[in-house]
Amino acid sequence: MPGVLPPPGTPWKARLAHALADTTLQGAISRSTHNLAAQRDAAYAGYARGGELRDAARAAKRASVARLDELLAECTRNVEAHGGYVVRAAGPDEVARYVLDVARRRGARRVVKSKSMATEEVELNARLEAAGLHVRETDLGEYIIQLAHERPSHIIVPAAHKTRGQIREIFDREARSAAAAPPADDSTPALTAFARRQLREAFLAADIGISGGNYLVAETGTLVLITNEGNGRMSTSLPPVHIAVVGVDKVLATWEDLGLVLQQAPLSGTGQRLTTYVSLISGPRREEELDGPEEFHLILLDNARRELLGSEFEDVLTCIRCGACLNVCPVFRTIGGHAYGSIYSGPIGVVLTPLLGGIEHAPELPKSACSLCYACRDACPMTIDLPHHILSLRVMQVRRQIEPASQRFTVALWSHLWASPGGYRRTVRLARLGQRAYLRKGRLGPVPRYLPAPGLLGGWLATRDAPPVARETFHEWWGRHRGRSDGSTGRSTLAPAVPGTDPSALAQAPAGERPAAPAADGATRAPERTERNVP
Amino acid sequence: MPQTPRVQLFVTCMVDLFRPRVGIAAVRLLERRGLAVEFPMAQTCCGQFAFNAGHHKEAAAMGRQLVRAFEQATPGDAAAVADVPVIALSGSCAAMVSHELPDLLERDALDRGAARATAQRWRRRAESLARRVVELSVWLERDVARVNSNPAEGSTAPTATQPGPDTVGPVPVAWHTGCHMRRLLQVTEPPIHVLEAAGAAGHELPDADQCCGFGGTFALSEPELSAAMADTKLQALATPRADGAACLVSADLGCLLQLGGRLQRAGDTYPVLHVAELVDLADQGELTPLGIARAAEARGGEG
Incomplete structure (x- = not known):
């Protein structure tokens, strides 16, 4: 059973066109991703043990995923032993129901949140707001996009697509509606100061704090949050109730494992050795403690994650959401996160979205949002084989016949013809006939409106010129100069040309006139092979 | 007396169809370096287009043809071909052959209901091609000096x-x-x-x-x-x-x-x-x- 993800909204082509038309967005995305990727490279360059520690972290994470159910049970026991509540949520409905139950029981009105992809995945804000709760995002980037009524466009930098100017406009609007002083200018300190002032109020007034979780340490039942802003610590300690929504894939067996994995997200994501804050939360406030929430709830979100266990996609569960694959992806760098239509964008989103939401959910992601450049596989600290997962998802799509029948037919016919030399030759002849209508000055240029080019050719010529199929293919050239007319293979018969020899004379010379081969072994190097299919 | 070293040329479908002079240039430059260039005419395409689009059955059909094409040798000369480099005029097609083809052909044979042994045989045949295939510039850097260190190939070759x-x-x-x-x-x-x-x-x-x-x-x-x-x-x-x-x-x-x-x-x-x-x-x-x-x-x- 697939899980449930937010719907993609508008169709792929519309999202794509929107992104490609927005040069401001492209500039912002390009800057953020370049900076993050450069910071990552610099962090590793200055860290002699970086690679070795990354390998150890990967092994630890994989080992934990392999024992997932056992570790979840252990984690649950330990959280409960600290006085926390643990609940398993199959999907978005269960998460929302549980949070609303707590809110009702506590008479809660106001919620503050620290950044969490899991709550984005289940669209928790919308569900809570629909039930009359006031929700305030407190991560700076999340705050910005909440005010702009958008989704995050990057796993770790939710407002990566926004410029400072745009952020100032958003804050100015918020200042007017909240009757607060607007930011002094669009400098980072001024924008941050505005957000801090507004959010301080929200923290103090909140009845419930909701967080995600980066890791769970099973052996002590500890929730680990890594942030750079400190808002996570405030969201989880100031309000009287703390609810953490955490994917089941986040569990690690031991503190030793945590020690290894903890660095990896900041190293690969932002180029830091460690995030500014690392919060370790083991249950509600105890009697001797001065602060912390009265209640602590841990919601373990499945949403189809556990179905990946034991499958070829199991390593996807080792993803630590560092965003490194997004930062190097040429497609992400071109269109940004929103065009993916999923809260998980970039290469990991292309894989995770259909795996969690079902193969029919956003089929365009595996099919269209990847050029198979393999940059993501190199960037991933967990070496998740994203390109091969994308290939596997494409194979699954083909098997389910998700693509149009015309495309299936084209590929089937094409491969049938190209699986034999004779068929290949036939397509050459056909292509030469077919391209005539589109030839202009010896090349294929823009397609006239009255004569739309079919399928694949039309796709290419929509944005690029192309050389036509050659008057003489290499096969034909070889057959004419080196082989026999029946298409036999043959060995070369040309003399080694010395520099300065006119090559066109050699290439164009009729077979009978070409220079004789001074074969070193004294044997003739005339054609001596016949085409033959070895079964 | 040492034989003229042989290479097989894998031109790729795109060079063949859209820019054959790349293939012609490759023939010339290899011959200048003392190689006997062979072109197995039965080659068509490595199947990467179909493979990357998720059409693995179709990709495998083309992949098998490629394997067959480069196995062809003069009757009685079959063993020798196992050591003949296959020079590819594309890094991407070379990668398809060396990184994907063995798995693909084995998997596809099993999908088509072939016996394990048959599937294994396809894997081995593809692996043999994978070992031989080398992208042109890699070959030029790595092997041209070795080839030309043999005086039998003529001192005129650069x-x-x-x-x-x-x-x-x-x-x-x-x-x-x-x-x-x-x-x-x-x-x-x-x-x-x-x-x-x-x-x-x-x-x-x-x-x-x-x-x-x-x-x-x-x-x-x-x-x-x-x-x-x-x-x-x-x-x-x-x-x-x-x-x-x-x-x-x-x-x-x-x-x-x-x-x-x-x-x-x-x-x-x-x-x-x-x-x-x-x-x-x-x-x-x-x-x-x-x-x-x-x-x-x-x-x-x-x-």
Whole structure:
């Protein structure tokens, strides 16, 4: 059973066109991703043990995923032993129901949140707001996009697509509606100061704090949050109730494992050795403690994650959401996160979205949002084989016949013809006939409106010129100069040309006139092979 | 008496159909280096287009044909072919053969209900081809010296190439490494050395590791996205162009068709050359702006 993800909204082509038309967005995305990727490279360059520690972290994470159910049970026991509540949520409905139950029981009105992809995945804000709760995002980037009524466009930098100017406009609007002083200018300190002032109020007034979780340490039942802003610590300690929504894939067996994995997200994501804050939360406030929430709830979100266990996609569960694959992806760098239509964008989103939401959910992601450049596989600290997962998802799509029948037919016919030399030759002849209508000055240029080019050719010529199929293919050239007319293979018969020899004379010379081969072994190097299919 | 060393040429479907002079250039430059070049005429395509689009049954059909084509040898000579290098005129196609084909052919045989032993046999045949396949510039850097150290191959064959007498210093060119060459074959340096030996200084583009947007069927099914990626690459190309790079060179015709096609669409006639064409030009002492322009323009006349 697939899980449930937010719907993609508008169709792929519309999202794509929107992104490609927005040069401001492209500039912002390009800057953020370049900076993050450069910071990552610099962090590793200055860290002699970086690679070795990354390998150890990967092994630890994989080992934990392999024992997932056992570790979840252990984690649950330990959280409960600290006085926390643990609940398993199959999907978005269960998460929302549980949070609303707590809110009702506590008479809660106001919620503050620290950044969490899991709550984005289940669209928790919308569900809570629909039930009359006031929700305030407190991560700076999340705050910005909440005010702009958008989704995050990057796993770790939710407002990566926004410029400072745009952020100032958003804050100015918020200042007017909240009757607060607007930011002094669009400098980072001024924008941050505005957000801090507004959010301080929200923290103090909140009845419930909701967080995600980066890791769970099973052996002590500890929730680990890594942030750079400190808002996570405030969201989880100031309000009287703390609810953490955490994917089941986040569990690690031991503190030793945590020690290894903890660095990896900041190293690969932002180029830091460690995030500014690392919060370790083991249950509600105890009697001797001065602060912390009265209640602590841990919601373990499945949403189809556990179905990946034991499958070829199991390593996807080792993803630590560092965003490194997004930062190097040429497609992400071109269109940004929103065009993916999923809260998980970039290469990991292309894989995770259909795996969690079902193969029919956003089929365009595996099919269209990847050029198979393999940059993501190199960037991933967990070496998740994203390109091969994308290939596997494409194979699954083909098997389910998700693509149009015309495309299936084209590929089937094409491969049938190209699986034999004779068929290949036939397509050459056909292509030469077919391209005539589109030839202009010896090349294929823009397609006239009255004569739309079919399928694949039309796709290419929509944005690029192309050389036509050659008057003489290499096969034909070889057959004419080196082989026999029946298409036999043959060995070369040309003399080694010395520099300065006119090559066109050699290439164009009729077979009978070409220079004789001074074969070193004294044997003739005339054609001596016949085409033959070895079964 | 030692035999003339043999190589088999894997031209790739794109070179065959759209720029055969790349293949012709490869034949010439290999022969100049004392090789007996063979071209198994039964080769069509490695199947990567279909493979990357998720059509693995179809990709396997083409892959099997490729395996068969390169197994063909003179009757009685069958054993010898196992040691004959297969020189590929594309880093991407070489990667398809060396990294994907053995798994693909085995899996596909099993999917078609073949016996385990049959599937294993296909894997071994593909592995044998995978071991032999080598991208042209890698071969030139790695093996040409060894081949030519054998005096039997004639002393006229150049180990490097001899720049023309009118060449002053190395000719600057822009060099683009295809993604599969870079990340699957893990090759970035050898082509630069090959360019150097040919009298050209290869300058990588800024953000060299970013995809040009070709991606096989990706370029056909997502023309706007693919072109936007090409435009980013062409913006990066502006840097070496401004520094005087005479042309854009790559070992992958896919990237060159993508970038060259995008340039042409904008009315820009900046030359793009396959590395085989560049080395062939250099061999003839024609690695000059004029020689480069002539070689690049010839493309239009092939239709």
